Each structure stands twice: as structure tokens, then as C-alpha cells.
Amino acid sequence: MAESMRGLHRSHRCAEVTKEMTGSEVTLMGWVQKSRNKGGIVFVDLRDRSGLIQLIFENGSIDESGFEKAGKLRSEFVIAVVGTVEARSGAVNPNMLTGEIEIRVRELRILSEAETPPFPIEENSKTKDEVRLKYRYLDLRRPDLQRNLMLRSQVATLTRQFFAQEGFLEIETPMLTKSTPEGARDYLVPSRVHQGSFYALPQSPQIFKQLLMCSGYDRYIQIARCFRDEDLRADRQPEFTQIDMELSFVDVDDVLDVNERFLAFLFKEVLGVEVSLPIQRITWQEAMDRFGSDKPDMRFGMELQDVSEVVKDCEFAVFKGALENGGSVRGINAKGQGKMPRKKIDKLVEFAKGYGAKGLAYLAVNEDGTYKSSFAKFMTEEEMGGLVKAMKGEPGDLLLFAADKNKLVYDVLGALRLELGRQMELMDKNEFRFVWVTEFPLLEWSEEEERYTAMHHPFTMLMDEDLPLLDTEPGKVRAKAYDIVLNGNEIGGGSVRIFQNDVQERMFEVLGFTKEAAYEQFGFLLNAFKYGVPPHAGLAYGLDRLVMLMAGADSIREVIAFPKVKDASCLMSEAPSAVSEAQLEELALKIAKEDISEN
């Protein structure tokens, strides 16, 4: 039986009650965390989003019937209490914010009873993900999830505050937009009025924010929901949130400048972390050469070394072959790992093969200066010495080499570096190391489609000095594109946009669009460009991932209130679901059942 809270007004949240309030009366409301009877006194831990506080019910302080009710309290009951703040009669609990006080209750109302939940409401629950997600409304009561969502809320608030102060306008762009073939797969929305036609949910507000620049809004920000119908990985969701911005009359440096001030502000306010500015900037080429990755984790060294020059005349076929095929030989030095057992090295070789390597050459520098190596027999002592020197190898070091086409060598050693970094515990969880990666390639060759595709998107401006290369060596053209990387995670990225119609049309050509196709898809943008466009640039952060990193969570699911699972369904609401025939008829849609059986 639910009692009414009529006449009562909550005076504080639980953990807002302090020692200084001793003697005063408070009215608290919340959930029973636990309840126990000890020596004729009922002790209850009351919980709300602020934390816990201890209540005591003693016959005499509360009337007979109230005391009896207190005895019936069980976990997750929702109650309202009126009582007096007192110093703890029992032992102080140093792990509790309110551990020095308790509330002597004089009035109790049970607002809502509760069945026993399917799992305990507590931090770091070991409950299976499927159960947690089915009962997400209970899972969301756990203090760690509550902290994450409160942090997310704080990040959103501070983000808006910062950019508003910087003159950005928050402008909402449409969710029901036009499907475009470029990019990932769209979620479609059938139209009832225009049967047979579809809207698409936006993969990003890209075109709209560029139009807003054409319209003179100057600085735009939106925390925007975006959609991609792709197969999900651990850190992907069908809908995700971007901090999305665009600026007019700016070049690369202006975007980087306002954004690193934003990051410094955000990390200082939320985590108390000082980000020293300016944030380091390295080019994409440098990132690949030094870290084998376009999102390098800068918390540790173990950088890649190109030893092609050193081994170019050796007899080791693996090295020689790679170089003859236009590839390279590069290595990393795992300092102090020279005594790594063979078995563990074999595992690293397997790991490397997982990234496409044919193998991994290694060389351990023994304490006495001799070498143990998988390829010693193919090399002269001088060559070995040269190699160790190039790698700055010292007694006790383990040198690992990959030889192949550049892209593969980067991938393998980049991944290996991270793996060794983990094994050697080189990443400090409490360190936040940012780096800007700039000058990305404009285009990637797609083997599948046998054409160049845009690495960032088709509106990305190229570096001024690379313009002539667009006709001769498109693969070498660098873009005015940049990513912001935190501890090896890309948390955001953007670019300066093409704002000249002729360059934009040329770009579509390189991407294999006919002029007609380009106009059919992006006609309104290309048309807009005819009427006076300011130079503009933008950037977008993945909010889910940013918050995940700030919260120290393992998955973006831990920072999203109602996430979906790998098959893009919601275990709680059971969406997606069947709909009525009438609904389909209104949309003039039929479900091709034969396709279902084929799947």
C-alpha cells in the first residue's frame, strides 16, 4: 500500500546533510539501500542520487506504529522520513560522505513498496550484461552508472556554456533528411504522404552546418544525435551523439585553438586535470612513422624506427623482399624485455599475424652484449650491430621487427606497441595525453570499389600547396583535416571545407561522381556555393567516447542511459518490433517474407 507524501517537502538530498546540521530537522526521501534490526533499533541506509545516509528508528523517538512499519522495510522500498540530524551513536563510517551522522526518525511513510530486484543495486555488480540491460531501469540505480550519467550531463552543460561564451549559436538541424549514397548505411524512414519515398536519419549534420555557414550564422554548435546502420562493435551504437561545430572565416589554427581551450576548460572543471596548452601537434605522416597509428597513445614512447637503410644489403630474405617490394623494415624496442620467454614471444608473433603480418623478427640483447635472434644467421655481425645501434638497443632490450608494405608495417607495429605498452604497464590510467594529428591524406584508394574515396568526407579542403597533385598523384594530396586524440583514442576530428564550387566539383570528379550524380545528391549545397560562401571549417567530437574516457568506463554503454546491444535491439523495450498491417498499408510497404527465411 502506497502512502501519500502530502504535506511533506523534501528538505535535502541524502548526502547533502552535513555534520554542521546536527540538531536540526530534515525531511528526506529515497530508496532503502539496506535495513537491519540490531538490539531493538532499526538501521536503514537511505539512498538517492547524491549518496547514502543512515536512518535510525527507535521506539519512543517514533511512535509504535511507525516503529512497526520500519521493521517491514526492505531493499528498494521508497520512503519519506522526517527526523533530526545527530552524531552517530555507533562507529563512524569513513567510507561514507555522511559517515559521521545519522537521522533519528520521528515520522516514516512508505511511498512505494518493492519486490526483490533480480540483482543487487550496488557498485561494480557482476551481473550479466543481458540481465542488466533487460532491467536497465534497475541497473541505472547503481552508483557507478549514476556517476557516469551525471558526469555526462555535466560535460554537456559545460560544453554548451563554453561555446556560448565563444559566440557559437546552437541551431537544430533536421532529423528527417535525404538519403545519400556516400558514407555509411542510412537508417530510412518511409514517408506516408509520399508513398515509396523515404527520409534518412542523419549520419551527421555535415551539409546543414555548412549551409548555416553559407547563411552567415558564423559559429554553430549542436549536441546532435546521429545514426548509422552498421554492424555494431563494442563501442558503437546505431544512434550516437556528436558535439558538432562549424566556424566561418577561419583556418586550421583557429579551430584547433578554440577547441584546445575547450578541452582544457572541460577537463579542469570536470576532473580537475590541467591540460597544458598548446596541445602537441603532429602530422599524420609523423604519427604513422613514430607510432604506427593515426591515433597514437602518447603516454609512452617505444616509438617505431625505420631500419630499412640499415638492413638494405642484408641476406635476410624477409627484410630484402619487403624492401624490394617498395615496403620497409621497422622495429620497436621493448626496453628491458630481453629475457621474455620464447613462449611469450611466440604469442606476440601470433598477435602480429592477427594484424596481417607474415611474421615478426626479434632480437634480444643479452646482458653480456650477445644477441639472441630469429634471424642472426642471415646477417653479419656488423649488420646486427648496426641494427641494434639504430634501435638504441641496450643489454636487456627486446627488439621486434616487421617487414612488409608500409601500411602493414604501421598496422602491425602500431598494434604491437600498444600491446606491449599494456603488458609492460606503461599507460598511466590517471594521465590524459592529448595530441592533434593533422594533414591527413585527402583520399584513400578503395580496392573494393576501385576508386578513391574521401578519407574524411568529400567536402574536405586540400592543403593549398598540394592542389596540383590532385591531377597527377591524388593519393599524395594532403587534406586540411585534423583529429584530436586522447590516450590513443580518436575523440574528435574535422577539417577545413572546400568553399569554392569549382574545387568541390573537381573533388566529386576525383571521387568518381558524375556531375549529374553530384548535383542530384548535393545539389542544394553546390547551389548554395554560388551565392557567396565564407571560408569555413568544423569539428565534431564523439560525445559517448569522450565521456567514456573521462568516466574511466570500459564501454560507451556505460555512459548511455538506454543503449542497444550488438544486434541493434533494446533488451528492455524489445525494440524493434512488429507493427500492425494497418501501419504498413498506410506506408504502402510490404515485407518481403522470402527474404526473412533466407536470412
Next chain:
Amino acid sequence: MAESMRGLHRSHRCAEVTKEMTGSEVTLMGWVQKSRNKGGIVFVDLRDRSGLIQLIFENGSIDESGFEKAGKLRSEFVIAVVGTVEARSGAVNPNMLTGEIEIRVRELRILSEAETPPFPIEENSKTKDEVRLKYRYLDLRRPDLQRNLMLRSQVATLTRQFFAQEGFLEIETPMLTKSTPEGARDYLVPSRVHQGSFYALPQSPQIFKQLLMCSGYDRYIQIARCFRDEDLRADRQPEFTQIDMELSFVDVDDVLDVNERFLAFLFKEVLGVEVSLPIQRITWQEAMDRFGSDKPDMRFGMELQDVSEVVKDCEFAVFKGALENGGSVRGINAKGQGKMPRKKIDKLVEFAKGYGAKGLAYLAVNEDGTYKSSFAKFMTEEEMGGLVKAMKGEPGDLLLFAADKNKLVYDVLGALRLELGRQMELMDKNEFRFVWVTEFPLLEWSEEEERYTAMHHPFTMLMDEDLPLLDTEPGKVRAKAYDIVLNGNEIGGGSVRIFQNDVQERMFEVLGFTKEAAYEQFGFLLNAFKYGVPPHAGLAYGLDRLVMLMAGADSIREVIAFPKVKDASCLMSEAPSAVSEAQLEELALKIAKEDISEN
């Protein structure tokens, strides 16, 4: 040919340059509003979102080639200039923020040329809506639209600031949700992974925000996009934006209190308007009785009077018949309109018929105290006198009466009151009059479906004292529901929610849901209610309409960046559009072409 802005940094926006800066150098960038050559000097009005400033180009101040370039400038060219702030050489322009100064330009770059736009970029353009919306990116350059969108941005920012300070958390709820049959028509999103199943875009975050209360988040806010696939009226869009909130451990007064403080804050900050608190509160019944509307415009009186008692014995069949059918006779007094010509009165009668009235009885009180009336012959002089007295009729007044079932009488006189208010110019455009309308009926009888439907939604709590009526006279049950009304527009509404599972189940029963159907649709909410629910309540504002009223705009289209037209299409992007066969195949969908031809 587009010049680069390399080496230049904008120092100010146009209208940020002040007289106090005379003599200093500035770098400005923006659009050419207009350009003219007068006596060998080129004058240009430069525009950005802040406003306009006058540039002058004089040979000698700028070099020969720059002066030549200046001669080529045309409207909507995007330029960058470097120059010196000077007092105006010509006449001061008092209509321009920067009317006392001008910029003597020493360097000019043309960043982007422009074709002649299809309509001039100026305030209050007379251009047809279709053209404006097709070229929305140009329409959005108009100063009035820019002001509207900047105001909207400011409203969003202040809203978030206010509620963050009040302890509300911003939490994002899903866009890909489950379709529910209750309420308006859903937009559906076919699932690729679960072929034949569909997500629905949310009509509101209602269930999710209630779950968040179950989960202990205490206070939630979101500026949320919502979707309804209904036929559009002038002030409706397929996607719209709500300021959506929910609070735990509160009753009606708490919600009203925080929200009227919010409104006072918002109107003060944005418009400089003082809203005196508390805002007036009237019940739904009072609103209907006094104003014939549940969203009364309180800026003027002309209240309805129930004269049923006065005329109950008269011989006028229209009045008698209405009373015998359980209806009422009510009137309004159009002060000073007693000399309204018969033709104009006839138009009012037609107007009333448009709202379903069979007719409209009138009585003009002549200056000499005699009456001119459509029904004088059916009434005694005493009855006429009583009627005039009841209506507080004075010489020169026009009394108008409707007699029918109550609902119809309310509708007719409510509409007539507004119409007369407009004709008599009783609404002050600069006045903002708020009123809370409370205690709405819980249920409405749907003739079409032959069942009760929820007036607000099925989770609305009834007034405690009306609980017994739910079994005996459901139509008389009042809800803990409230609307906030501004100048006759409902700008927001909400309710206290049912938080007891048994009451919720009973409610679904009254609405004609079987228990199975209720659980199939809302099972996760009903299940959540088993594990301890706090009393909770919420409210949502229609942001589009609120901003429209604050901006003094005529349509919500004027406060939405990229709106859709009546057939739910976007004239600019041409969404919705056909999609490829491959896309449909992946979704296992077929378009039922025969249905198209039928439409």
C-alpha cells in the same frame, strides 16, 4: 576567382565596431549588402550576423588594383577588408547601429563571388514561401530570420543554464524506440538486422523519463526532438522540439513553482519582460466557464456569462431547447459595440456557425436604453431587463448569446471572444500574460472509438479525491494535469504521474486495454513500477511555439532553420526521396505500387 584569407584574422564582427574605436585598424569579413559608386568613391555596406557597417574605398587610401576590385563588388560577394575606423564623412545614419562611423579600407580580398540571388536579402521580404524555402540557405541570411534563430539559441542556452542550477540532469533518451498504438501516428524505421521489424521515432520521451525517475535520477531535463506523422497544419511540423522535464518527490505545486521561476527568468533575460509571480492559476472548469477555452487569452476580459438561470422560463425556443437538452445559454458582452452594423453582426453569426453553432442571438443596448435584438419578440420586457443586467449591459453594448450543449457553447463563445478581441484590438502585442490551467478532466469520451481516451496521456494521475469516481463516473474524474498558457497559446503542459502499479493497471482498464495489451506495450514501465517508484511529475514545453511567441513571429517555420512544408517534404533538399533497390532489399521491403496509384 576566390582569394585566400591567409594572413588575415577577423578582428571584429561588423556591428561590434564602435565610435570609440575611431582611428584604429580593424579586419572585417562578411557579405556585401549593397555597393555604389558616388563621386569616384565606392561605398559598400558589409553584413554579418551582427549587422551592417559602411566601408569606403577611395583611390589613394587603397591601391589602384584594390580600388579597381572594389568597383566590381556586387551584392552577396564575400569579402575581407583591412581598414581604419573613421567618423562618417557623409550623413550619419541613425537607423544603423554603426551609423556614425565607416571603415576606410586599405586592403580588399574577394573571398567568394556571388551570382545574383533569386530574391533580395532583406528584412520582411515579400518573396513567396515556396521560393524562400527552396533557397532556404539564402532566406536564412535575412536579418529577421537571423534574429529569430539567435533568439532561439539564447532560449536554449538560458533554459539549460536555469535547470542545471536547479539540479536537473540532462539525459539523452533514445530516438530508435518501440512503436505504441496509443497517441498520434508514429514515424517508423525499418530494421535491417531484424527484417520485418520496425523502430519508432519518439512522439515524446514520456516513458523513458518516467523510467529515469524510477532509476533515481531525481530531476531530468532534455531539449528533445519529437516526431508525429500527422497531417500538418500551419503551426505543426513532422519533427518538433520539446523542453522536456520530470521531477521526483513532487506534487503539482512544486512543478508549477520551478517552472514559473523559469519563465520569469527567461522572459526577463531575453525580452526584458517582468513576469510577476506567482502566475495566476485557474482550473480547467473555470477557464471554460469564464473564457470558453482551456487556453484563455487573459490580456482582455469579455468573459462568458452563464444566463441559463435568467432565461430558463422564457419562450424563446432556441434557449429553451438548449436548456431542456441539458445544455446552457451563455453570452459575452462586446462593450461599446452596440452600433455594430447588421452586416457585421451577420458575419459574426457565420463565424459562430463555423464552430458548429446553429445561430447566434444578439442584443444591442441602444444609447437611449432601448434594445435592438434578434429575439426580443420571444421575451418579456422583464426577461430582457434581467438578461441585460446579468450581462452587465450598458448603453452602447452588444450582447451575444449561444445556446447549445455546454461543449459547443464554450467552443463558439470562446472563439467569438477571441475574434471580437482581435476586431476590437484588445490584445496588446507587447503584453505577455501567463496563466496556469489546472485540474483538467482525466478522460475524454471518443465517439469514434466508443471508449474513453486519456486527455493528457495514460500515465496521468487523478485527483486523490476523485479516485472513487473512476468506477462510477469516469468522465468527471479530474487529473493532476496542468497547462501553461501564454496569450491564448498553450506553450506547455504536464501532469503528476501515476506511480502505483494497481492504479496504472486500473487506468489501462478504463482506457480499454486488456492487461495483456497493456503489458505488451508498456510492460517495461509496469515492471519497473514493481521495484520502488518515487512520486513524480513532469512538464514539457513546445520550444518552437514558445520561441515563435517570444520572437513575435507568425509561424513556427520562422523559428526553425530547415522546416518542412505541409506535405512534410523539404523544398530545399527534396527529402523524402526515392532510395535504391539495394537499400530496400537489405530491409526486406517492397513498395506496394498498386497503393500508390490508388492515392
